[in-house]
Amino acid sequence: MPQKTNLIRLVLSLLSLTFGILESAIGQNLAPQNSSDSKINWVTPEIKGPGVSFHTFDSVVAKSPISYHIYKPKGYDQETTRRFPVVYWLHGSGGGLQGIPRVASWFDAAIEAGKTPPCLIVFVNGLAEGMYVDWKDGSAPIETMIIKELLPLIDSSFRTIPTRENRILDGYSMGGYGAARLGFKYPELFKGISIMGGGPLQAELIQTPRAGRQRAAEILQKVYGGDQEYFKSVSPRQLAEVNAKTLRTDSVIRQVCGDQDETYSNNIAFHQHLEKLGIPHQWQILEGVDHNPMKTLAALADSNWLFYNSVFGSSKPKKLSHQKPDFELTFEVQRQTRRAIVVNAPTDNNTRPVVLALHGGQGSAQIMRTNSGFDQVARKNGFMVVYPEGTDFGNDRHAWNTGFLLRRQVQNADDIAYLDMLIDKLIDEHGADPARIYMTGGSNGGMMTFVYAVARSERLAAVAPVVASMFSFDNKPKHPLPILIINGAKDDEVPIEGGMSRNPLVRRAQDAPYKSIDQVVEFWVQVNKSQSPPTVEKVGTLTTTSYTSSADGAPTELIVDSVGGHGWPGTRARRENTTPITAFSGAEKVWDFFKEKKREPKAQ
Numbered sequence: 001m002p003q004k005t006n007l008i009r010l011v012l013s014l015l016s017l018t019f020g021i022l023e024s025a026i027g028q029n030l031a032p033q034n035s036s037d038s039k040i041n042w043v044t045p046e047i048k049g050p051g052v053s054f055h056t057f058d059s060v061v062a063k064s065p066i067s068y069h070i071y072k073p074k075g076y077d078q079e080t081t082r083r084f085p086v087v088y089w090l091h092g093s094g095g096g097l098q099g100i101p102r103v104a105s106w107f108d109a110a111i112e113a114g115k116t117p118p119c120l121i122v123f124v125n126g127l128a129e130g131m132y133v134d135w136k137d138g139s140a141p142i143e144t145m146i147i148k149e150l151l152p153l154i155d156s157s158f159r160t161i162p163t164r165e166n167r168i169l170d171g172y173s174m175g176g177y178g179a180a181r182l183g184f185k186y187p188e189l190f191k192g193i194s195i196m197g198g199g200p201l202q203a204e205l206i207q208t209p210r211a212g213r214q215r216a217a218e219i220l221q222k223v224y225g226g227d228q229e230y231f232k233s234v235s236p237r238q239l240a241e242v243n244a245k246t247l248r249t250d251s252v253i254r255q256v257c258g259d260q261d262e263t264y265s266n267n268i269a270f271h272q273h274l275e276k277l278g279i280p281h282q283w284q285i286l287e288g289v290d291h292n293p294m295k296t297l298a299a300l301a302d303s304n305w306l307f308y309n310s311v312f313g314s315s316k317p318k319k320l321s322h323q324k325p326d327f328e329l330t331f332e333v334q335r336q337t338r339r340a341i342v343v344n345a346p347t348d349n350n351t352r353p354v355v356l357a358l359h360g361g362q363g364s365a366q367i368m369r370t371n372s373g374f375d376q377v378a379r380k381n382g383f384m385v386v387y388p389e390g391t392d393f394g395n396d397r398h399a400w401n402t403g404f405l406l407r408r409q410v411q412n413a414d415d416i417a418y419l420d421m422l423i424d425k426l427i428d429e430h431g432a433d434p435a436r437i438y439m440t441g442g443s444n445g446g447m448m449t450f451v452y453a454v455a456r457s458e459r460l461a462a463v464a465p466v467v468a469s470m471f472s473f474d475n476k477p478k479h480p481l482p483i484l485i486i487n488g489a490k491d492d493e494v495p496i497e498g499g500m501s502r503n504p505l506v507r508r509a510q511d512a513p514y515k516s517i518d519q520v521v522e523f524w525v526q527v528n529k530s531q532s533p534p535t536v537e538k539v540g541t542l543t544t545t546s547y548t549s550s551a552d553g554a555p556t557e558l559i560v561d562s563v564g565g566h567g568w569p570g571t572r573a574r575r576e577n578t579t580p581i582t583a584f585s586g587a588e589k590v591w592d593f594f595k596e597k598k599r600e601p602k603a604q
Contacts, residue, residue: 040140043067044125049101050108051076052123057153061141068150070158071104071121073111081434083159083424085119085312088146088190090171090178092293095128099293106297115305117312122154129219132178133234136225147186155420156455156478161428162420168192168311172293173199180236180270183253187246188334192311195255197291198236199263201270205231209262237273244277246335252311253281258289258296282307323347323430329386331425333418340422341365341387344378346431353383353461354432355594356419357587358390358441358448360568361405361509362397365389368445371571373587381591384432388422390415390448400441400448404471404512415448416455423459438594440464442568442586443494447471450520457481462597464590467566467580469494469514473523480528480554484593487517488564488581496560521545521558529553542583557593 042064046054051071059066076084089103100123110116126132126142134141155162167190169179176198183193200208200216205228208216217226224231232238240247247253255274257267271283286299297304325347330339346352355378359368365387369375378385390398393409401410419439426432437460441449446468453463457477464484487494492502498516501507515523525532530547537544541563547556567573567580569589 040064040127042125042127044095044097047097047100049104052100052104055157057149059145059149061144061149066145066150067125069100069123070154071107071123072158073108073118073120075111075118076120076159083161083427083434085117085166085168086154086160087119087121087168087170087308089121089123090126090132090169090175090182091123092171092173092175093129095125096123096175110305115302116308119308119312120154120158120160122150124150126175126178129174129222131174131219131223132182133223135223136227136230140223143182143185146182147189151189152416156458161424162417163424164189164191166191166312168194168308170194170196171198172196172296173291177201177236181234181239183251184236184239184243184247187243187251188332191250191252192307193251193253194307195253196296197257197261197263197267197293198255198270199266201236201263202266203232203235203237204228209266237270240274240277240279244279247277247279251279252307253279254284254307255281256284256286256296256300258286258291258299260288260290262291329422329425329430331421333421334414336391336413338418338422339365339389341369341389342426342430343369343375343385343387344382345384349431351431351433353436353594354423354426354438355383355385355591356422356437356439356441357385357387358400358439358445359387359398360441360443360445361399361506363445364396364398368442372442372568373570373585374591377585377587377591381595383436383591384426384430386422386426388419390444400444400451402444402447402451402471405444405447405506405509409509416452419452420456420459435599436461436597437599438462438464438597440466440590441468442466443468443566453477453481453483458599461599462594464593466568466586466590467491467494469498469517470520470523471512471514473515473519476527480549480552482549482554482593482597483524483528483556484590485517485521485524485556485558486569486581486586486589487558487560488566489560489562490564490578491566492578493566517558517560521547521556524556528556530556540583559589 042062043056044067047069052069054069056065056067107121111118130142132142134143169183169190171179176195179193180195180198183190205216205220207213220226255271257264274281289295289299323345325345326343328339329342330337357368357372357374369387374385390400391410391413392398399410401413401415423437427434439449439460446465449463449465450470454475454477457479460481462482466486487496489496493506494514496517498514500510500513525547529550530553531550534545534547541561543560545558549555561581561583564581565578569581569584569586571580573579
């Protein structure tokens with residue numbers, strides 16, 4: 001028996017080293033900070049660990065560089081086309097840096113043993129006592145930084161599966177509080193929410209079980225501006241009430257607490273609060289465990305991974321044997337139902353190239369399908385064509401949020417998130433070849449193609465914006481991307497010389513002038529490292545300017561029709577005084593450019 005007792009003590013000691021997450025819900029025996037400690041440390045020291053790397057980014061909202069660490073499983077560099085779910089790991093008060101290599105080792109062992117799917121772990125910098133909330137005085141906008149900056153950054157910088165079904169928030173103590181409040185406030189972003197020894201979960205921040213009234217008052221003042229009403233308004237209790245209907249539907253929530261934990265009574269009350277609201281969740285009491293992260297994890301043992309599998313298990317690819325070749329796809333993006341029309345999808349569990357064809361302003365997926373001619377070209381050449389649909393602003397009119405056009409109509413629609421999710425669904429569930437994803441679009445759809453190409457160059461094999469232009473060169477693609485640009489010299493709606501549209505309706509919807517097509521081509525020649533001088537070929541009314549690819553670059557091609565106006569090439573005129581390009585079929589020309597292009601995956 002003594003030997004067994006000593007063995008248990010040894011295991012707990014090792015776990016104590018393994019999980020250096022501070023144990024308090026707000027801070028145990030933490031003295032008031034002096035002025036030298038009050039500086040906000042947005043950049044932490046770099047921590048080494050298996051599969052762990054250190055990164056910083058320039059935060060607009062915090063007006064400072066901010067650091068984070070990320071763990072990548074071994075398979076990340078071995079399977080360079082595979083995408084991975086993400087766990088956002090929220091530390092307890094104190095910062096939790098010492099726990100990063102140990103948590104990484106913990107996940108690494110579980111992934112190697114097949115207990116949990118391979119995933120990325122983002123170690124968020126929530127500050128020592130940040131509470132994962134926007135501080136009332138505005139000095140530390142932690143929530144906004146995480147949601148508006150860090151999440152999009154992770155999805156654009158690493159091969160994530162950027163859907164809610166593939167994101168988990170997990171945290172202990174203050175991190176459990178953060179997981180609850182962020183998960184309950186943004187259920188459209190996170191499917192899994194894990195609250196371990198969470199706190200403060202009480203209705204008011206007057207006294208804390210582990211630190212007393214004085215410490216509670218200090219945190220209330222520092223973070224919440226001394227305002228109990230603000231504390232209540234951002235608390236997971238109130239957020240659960242506000243979003244109860246959504247949380248009841250498809251969220252996976254677990255709450256864990258030891259029965260010897262000083263926060264136990266507050267955790268029980270929070271569990272009962274969720275029960276009254278009818279929010280399904282796993283409530284797990286750990287016998288004999290106090291407010292101690294390593295004992296909590298030791299008590300959970302392998303049952304911990306059941307939670308991860310219950311969330312990430314839904315991301316496994318579906319068999320396609322019962323899939324119809326043509327269908328409509330609908331899904332939720334930021335609490336809005338979005339759709340797309342899919343044509344010529346595989347039904348035999350093989351993969352196919354995909355062309356995403358984006359409609360113009362005031363158009364729709366069905367209009368693009370009817371007018372573009374892509375259905376016939378797709379069936380003839382064996383690729384899948386998908387017609388995404390922008391935001392409906394009345395009378396079945398839709399538009400894309402490019403940031404500078406039709407802003408009033410599309411408001412704050414996140415079309416990059418929509419297209420991210422659409423592409424992931426096509427890859428994971430409908431047989432799309434991830435190395436052969438192409439995008440084209442006409443007019444406003446071409447402008448959105450430019451925007452997505454800049455934001456997500458790593459996701460696409462080639463793009464072809466048609467009768468469109470760009471508004472800004474502030475951002476640049478991370479990787480070279482083959483591009484075909486098609487414009488008409490007689491286009492009054494998107495003049496090739498740039499500036500404001502000559503169509504009064506379009507001009508009123510513009511927030512910025514178009515860049516000239518010469519400027520747009522120059523931009524892409526530079527980012528694509530295309531070779532100059534170009535070859536220029538003139539046939540009839542068409543002038544084709546081709547910049548070939550360099551060894552580590554991509555080709556840039558421009559086609560201008562001297563008599564072409566606004567509209568999809570090869571279609572009839574739909575407005576007075578403008579005739580679309582008639583020299584070729586837009587669908588055939590675009591596919592001819594796409595068909596030999598294939599994305600060469602780059603490990604990140």
